[in-house]
Amino acid sequence: MTKVSWSRLLFFTMLIFILALAACGNDEASDEEVTDEPDVTTEEPAEEDAETEEPADEGAGESTDGEPAETEPKVTEFEPAFPEQTRAPAVETETELTEEVVVDGLGVLWGMAEFEPNRLLVTQRDTAELLIVNLNEFAVSEPIEGTPEVNNSGQGGLLDVAVAPDFDDSRLVFLTFSQDVEGGTVTAVGKGVLSEDEASLEDFEVIFQATPAYEGDLHYGGRIIFDEDGNLFLTTGERSDDPIRERAQDLDAYLGKVIHITQDGEPVDTNPFIEDEDALDGIYSYGHRNIQGIDFHPETGDLWIVEFGPQAGDELNIVEPGNNYGWPIVSYGIEYTGELINDGISEHEAQGFIEPRYYWDPTSAPSGSSFYDNDAIPEWENNLFIGGLVSSYIARVVIEGDTIVGEERLLTDKGERFRDILVTEDGALIASTDGGSIYKITAAGE
Numbered sequence: 001m002t003k004v005s006w007s008r009l010l011f012f013t014m015l016i017f018i019l020a021l022a023a024c025g026n027d028e029a030s031d032e033e034v035t036d037e038p039d040v041t042t043e044e045p046a047e048e049d050a051e052t053e054e055p056a057d058e059g060a061g062e063s064t065d066g067e068p069a070e071t072e073p074k075v076t077e078f079e080p081a082f083p084e085q086t087r088a089p090a091v092e093t094e095t096e097l098t099e100e101v102v103v104d105g106l107g108v109l110w111g112m113a114e115f116e117p118n119r120l121l122v123t124q125r126d127t128a129e130l131l132i133v134n135l136n137e138f139a140v141s142e143p144i145e146g147t148p149e150v151n152n153s154g155q156g157g158l159l160d161v162a163v164a165p166d167f168d169d170s171r172l173v174f175l176t177f178s179q180d181v182e183g184g185t186v187t188a189v190g191k192g193v194l195s196e197d198e199a200s201l202e203d204f205e206v207i208f209q210a211t212p213a214y215e216g217d218l219h220y221g222g223r224i225i226f227d228e229d230g231n232l233f234l235t236t237g238e239r240s241d242d243p244i245r246e247r248a249q250d251l252d253a254y255l256g257k258v259i260h261i262t263q264d265g266e267p268v269d270t271n272p273f274i275e276d277e278d279a280l281d282g283i284y285s286y287g288h289r290n291i292q293g294i295d296f297h298p299e300t301g302d303l304w305i306v307e308f309g310p311q312a313g314d315e316l317n318i319v320e321p322g323n324n325y326g327w328p329i330v331s332y333g334i335e336y337t338g339e340l341i342n343d344g345i346s347e348h349e350a351q352g353f354i355e356p357r358y359y360w361d362p363t364s365a366p367s368g369s370s371f372y373d374n375d376a377i378p379e380w381e382n383n384l385f386i387g388g389l390v391s392s393y394i395a396r397v398v399i400e401g402d403t404i405v406g407e408e409r410l411l412t413d414k415g416e417r418f419r420d421i422l423v424t425e426d427g428a429l430i431a432s433t434d435g436g437s438i439y440k441i442t443a444a445g446e
């Protein structure tokens with residue numbers, strides 16, 4: 001053989017190899033999307049599969065010329081209600097960033113709260129451990145005693161953590177978790193006092209249960225956040241299965257809702273259905289599927305939630321009191337079996353529901369979220385950061401008013417399922433993962 005034909009042979013051999021790799025990666029990715037959502041406890045396959053997606057994700061981040069951040073084909077036939085509702089143009093952070101792994105190997109780190117500067121309370125979902133992570137010393141504490149019994153099967157376990165706005169005085173810590181009760185399990189909220197030596201949570205008591213109970217281990221929702229009056233917003237899920245999921249539309253069930261309660265678990269007296277005798281007083285909004293992220297926009301004060309969709313159709317919504325967000329009557333996604341949901345109606349507004357401000361197709365499997373309310377990285381101010389599970393990236397979403405104008409995907413090369421996001425007082429972006437790591441992202445040189 002001549003030199004030329006050797007190089008041609010080499011070229012075609014490599015081409016076949018690359019094509020085979022690409023085909024393999026696609027298969028695994030779609031398997032993952034089918035299998036992941038009903039049971040996110042299958043960590044290892046998901047992480048392995050996520051690594052095969054690296055090349056595509058890296059390519060996506062470099063385009064800033066109006067091309068969307070999403071480069072994969074859609075899985076549905078649906079059209080958005082308005083052009084900015086999906087596939088926002090790719091944007092790219094110009095600030096040089098430093099990424100550090102603060103801790104690793106800790107299991108599914110579901111929730112985080114900064115209770116002192118650079119010190120986080122962190123929940124471990126499956127072991128139900130509450131830990132203290134020191135972001136400066138890269139250290140983790142022994143588990144804090146006094147945390148509640150949880151049901152940790154499926155997507156259940158110890159979920160979110162938040163500290164009271166007056167924590168410095170009250171030392172009150174709020175936890176959400178899946179709780180065994182008569183008739184099944186519920187999403188529960190409880191509170192306890194962190195002891196001065198930080199070794200235990202004292203006088204822990206359950207203040208709220210998102211009834212009715214259901215025999216299942218999926219879609220607990222479980223995010224909590226305080227509003228400026230010191231009351232709590234709690235998100236729930238609709239428990240996934242058909243027909244229980246239809247309870248998302250019912251005002252006599254706390255499933256598939258945003259719930260607004262006091263620190264004692266009582267309905268806030270300005271809630272929209274207080275006067276409605278047939279409705280539960282704690283309900284703030286309804287028609288949700290499985291809300292995994294919640295935060296207030298730092299400038300507008302709008303309450304943005306991240307809603308885990310079916311196959312595709314993950315949503316960003318602005319929550320307003322009394323509104324109905326349409327699940328499971330309308331969706332921009334389809335069943336994981338490929339079947340249409342309710343004959344395939346995607347338009348929300350035309351059916352009398354609230355349109356999502358944004359949705360992902362294919363699925364992004366969005367989890368915990370946080371606005372960047374700091375000037376340490378000025379170009380990130382008021383952007384929303386969302387952890388991605390199946391997608392194994394952190395989405396950075398640029399918002400103007402109530403419109404999404406750009407999207408970037410960060411940490412695409414880690415092969416991690418990003419579970420929760422937090423912005424510290426110092427302006428570090430913190431991300432926890434199902435692999436048990438905590439990443440700290442800062443401007444280089446800080």
Ligand SMILES: [Ca+2]
Nearest residue numbers: 315325326327
């Ligand atoms: Ca919806």
